Amino acid sequence: MLFTMHGTIMIFYAITPILIGAFGNFLIPLQIGARDMVFPLMNMASFWISFFSGVVLMVGLFTPLGAAASGWTSYPTLSTLIGDPGNGQTLWTLAIFMLGVGSTLGAINYITTIITLRAPGMGYFDMPLTIWGIFMTAILNAVFLPVLGAGCLLLLFDRLFGTTFFLAGAIATNGTGDPVLFQHVFWIFGHPEVYILILPAWGIVSDLLAWFSRKPAFGAKTTALCMITITILSTLVYGHHMFTTQMSPLLTQTFMTLTMTISIPSAIFFTNWLGTLWRGSIRFDSPMLFAMGVVFVFGLGGLTGLYLGTVTTDIYLHDTYFVVGHFHYTMAASVLLGGFGAVYFWMPKMFGVMMNECLAKWHFWLSFIGLNGIFMGMMVLGYAGMHRRLYNPFVYEFMKGMVPLNTFVTWSAILMGAAQVIFVYNFIHALIKGKKVEDPNPWNIGTLEWTIPCPAPHYNFKEIPVVKCGPHEMGNPNLPEGKDFQYQTEKLVKV
Ligand code: HEM
Ligand SMILES: [Cu+2]
Known part of the structure; x- marks a missing residue:
């Protein structure tokens, strides 16, 4: 249940x-x-x-x-x-x-x-x-x-x-x-x-x-x-x-x-x-750490999918913890990290405040270590033959030796869970006491949402913008002095 x-x-x-x-x-x-x-x-x-x-x-x-x-x-x-x-x-x-x-x-x-x-x-x-x-x-x-x-x-x-x-x-x-x-x-x-x-x-x-x-x-x-x-x-x-x-x-x-x-x-x-x-x-601001975390966990999750997609290996791995590890890496870990990155990044546009960067980094590293402990542990367990959906796997003789690794997974899960307390605190603290963001574009990004104030006003745009270039026009050496990005509403500066 x-x-x-x-x-x-x-x-x-x-x-x-x-x-x-x-x-x-x-x-x-x-x-x-x-x-x-x-x-x-x-x-x-x-x-x-x-x-x-x-x-x-x-x-x-x-x-x-x-x-x-x-x-x-x-x-x-x-x-x-x-x-x-x-x-x-x-x-x-x-x-x-x-x-x-x-x-x-x-x-x-x-x-x-x-x-x-x-x-x-x-x-x-x-x-x-x-x-x-x-x-x-x-x-x-x-x-x-x-x-x-x-x-x-x-x-x-x-x-x-x-x-x-x-x-x-x-x-x-x-x-x-x-x-x-x-x-x-x-x-x-x-x-x-x-x-x-x-x-x-x-x-x-x-x-x-x-x-x-x-x-x-x-x-x-x-x-x-x-x-x-x-x-x-x-x-x-x-x-x-x-x-x-x-x-x-x-x-x-x-x-x-x-x-x-x-x-x-x-x-x-x-x-x-x-x-x-x-x-x-x-x-290496917090949204970037989370994004790079996704690159790592998704890479691992995707690779393990190949073993499951191959009939011969899947017959052994099916319904083991290898599958559970695989889909938590691809789905839970990637989506969680991506989602957190998005919250840290768009927080100023959503609520007009920034979250604490130091706490965000603690949140990232503890979550990252925790989730790798959990899901890597699960994949090793599955590879060793531990089935999913068993009430008590350890009544089976061959799984008795897997107790220590299971204990390790549990502790990793506790670490991961505890790390989320940091996030909840940081989020609520920012909402109540966070410093108001005056700059409409604190990260210096060129997409349309950063052309309007923080938080985004009702009805978003006073005037509907006209788009003249792509969403990632950055690092162009011909941009005016002191600027390394351009807005999507600006004409593309030739490289
Ligand atoms: C990159 C290529 C991927 C391949 C080749 C792949 C392959 C597989 C295979 C063959 C299984 C079935 C294993 C079994 O039950 O024996 C499986 C399970 C699963 N995969 Fe993937 N996968 C990939 C990516 C993903 C992604 C991106 C996600 C989610 C975002 C995902 C989520 C899942 C889930 C939820 C299950 C198992 C569900 C369940 O049985 O409860 N996979 N995958
Ligand atoms: Cu599938």
Whole structure:
């Protein structure tokens, strides 16, 4: 129950609303030079539907059998009335369906806003990469959340009305369905979902790396094209989550090959990050530390994906802590670090105050050490054969020797958790007592949001800006004396 709620809340109610909901709604209008999102009413509907879906989920905690307990993936038969008869699981299914509706509405709003409300002169490749990330995420959301919604609706019917979409064998009294069908539906959505979560963070990191290296993002256009390619390919690889479901070898090999092709755009993308850092005048302010942290943890997470995407190694690694380590590196660690970097960076634009830089650095290093301890430890454990989702792994003889490493992981988690206290303190302290930022552009960045006061006023721009150059025009030696960047509203100075 605890782990089901942890996974569900983190993925659907923490990462999604913070990076996509909060930063998406805040940054899209500001960075494309618009006064608001294009459908404010729909935005509101999206927010409230998602909010109430969270309430529905939480109500499960107070039902007689407690909250849902069949994992964040809620595979049947575990998630049917036979596996989990409590109302908590029914409420989970309803909640995720509602969230699907809410997020789809939001996604339509994001896509339409980016397509129609860009300031005059702003071509797609003049958008900051942050917006590119959110744009791709919104497209995946709009296409694939309805798939999950449909799956949840069918599961709900199985639970409430006696249908048998996902039941088979003797328990399927109304004709035979197929439990594995749900896995297909779930992962058709689920693999794109992992990119839904990571793309905004990728975009933010790509921008931060350029801005704090004080030079244009290396191959920015290619980076955007790689995001598009990865978005498209991410729709074709979901089968790699199901290698052990006895699918035909032809299919496993097809999914394996498709999975490997994602490495190509990913590698180009990653090289561009390194290219951006190469010979930059790097400023190690807190947002940059977090961005560089993402480069490290995402590199590790992505590489471990290759072992999971290969059928032969995955048969051994599937359902071990190696998978848990992998997806926390790629998803939890990368998204957390990227999200924190974004908070430190846009804090002045959001609330008109700066956070304490020294505390921010402590926060970074303790979190970074903690999370590497946790997730690296998990990967070693998984490689040694420790399964996930066991009540007590140590009743098995061969896992008894893994207790010390598990203890180490626990202490790392405590360290990581404790480090977040620093963040909470820093954040609240800045809000209440933080020094007001007078300068509209404390970091010296050229994108549109830095042309207006801190915090961003209601209606953002008095006059809609006209865009004349890209988002990372920095380090040009021909710029006027004492300036190393230019605003997007200024005509590009020749290099
Ligand atoms: C870079 C290329 C990547 C490859 C080749 C890859 C490959 C895989 C494979 C094959 C699995 C299934 C392993 C198994 O269950 O046996 C898996 C699991 C997973 N991956 Fe990745 N992955 C990659 C990147 C990512 C990213 C970027 C994210 C998230 C942002 C992510 C999140 C996940 C999650 C959430 C799971 C497991 C979910 C679960 O079973 O509960 N992966 N990955
Ligand atoms: Cu996947």
